[in-house]
Amino acid sequence: MEDAVVSAATGAMGPVMGKLVALLGDEYRRLRSIHTEIKSLTRELETIDAFLENMAEAEDPNPQDKAWMKEVRELSYDVEDNLDEFMARVIADKSSKPDGLVDNIKSKLKRLKARHEIAKAIEDLKKQAMEVSQRNKRYRDHAMSNTSRSPKIVDPRALAIFEDVSKLVGVDGPKKELLQRLADDQQQTKLVAIVGFGGLGKTTIANQVYQELKGQFQYRAFLSVSRNPDIVNVMSNIYGQLNHGYSGGGTENLQTLLAKILEFLQNKST
Structure with missing residues (x-):
């Protein structure tokens, strides 16, 4: 059961990382102005993913680890849903062809608004990811502090x-x-x-x-x-x-x- 929890968390993170990399590619070059935000979110998720890989090697994650992995899984779903929406909006925008000056201006304003909304959403997702990482760090610091005060030899x-x-x-x-x-x-x-x-x-x-x-x-x-x-x-x-x-x-x-x-x-x- 513990292995299933770890696998679900690490498995959910894989598609997210792939889509973030895709957003940095030429197909989504209209998002170039927010590449910095995308890269920052990617780095934060890579840190979380590294923790998950380490946990995957543990024989039996403790309840706190399992709760954190569940939180990571939910975060990955939120990120992936948002990325799917971003990609769909970019593709839809590329397929539209404005007719005339007014339509062209409206189209540019729409794209500008979309990029602003995507940038805001990515910043919110990054904050979520940082909160998840910080909660995990606080727990581990607390656990290490307790261990140093009351060392245990016997498992x-x-x-x-x-x-x-x-x-x-x-x-x-x-x-x-x-x-x-x-x-x-x-x-x-x-x-x-x-x-x-x-x-x-x-x-x-x-x-x-x-x-x-x-x-x-x-x-x-x-x-x-x-x-x-x-x-x-x-x-x-x-x-x-x-x-x-x-x-x-x-x-x-x-x-x-x-x-x-x-x-x-x-x-x-x-």
Whole structure:
């Protein structure tokens, strides 16, 4: 469902960007006087589109993200409706042929009024887009501020790692492959990524593999982190799992913790 929300938002933005580019082309050269406004709106929407692309990579957008994406989708529909109207007016104006001086003057005044109205509409759309961007920025600044005051190491979804793996469907194959990759005889550092949509049990499989292999290693660590983890706390957690004599709760910085971990693991094979 979350992917559908992201796809709907990003999908709605595509046609809008294409039509804005078209308005800058020769076919609509009568709008040349408002090219600056069109380019400004385009840049604002490109910024929003970049945020959407980043969100598309998230496993499960939070409620605030989903609300913002819905707002973006509605904005894109408003912009597209206006662009369709602009294009229709320009094409209709091109097809009309004034007869005589009076009609020619009326036609020019009509075109001037149309360009003014289009420029005003584009400026209004740009303001809407800026408001959408600013609301998103305010939310993210607020979220980052809360994160810095109350850092979280453990992802709430980490509770799922204790779920009985038998409840998950189709995990035996991936689990077996992971065990084979990690338990071979090659004495070298290994990194294995588990990717997939949210809720598929990636963390659960990782924990099951860890539980089966941890007996082969004297020094090991397992933890799940949030999207915006406090790296110092993460390193402190890892060091605490490696060195059971470490109580934590100190004022170590990241460099100090990394140095302690490296020193502790020096010349240790397992």
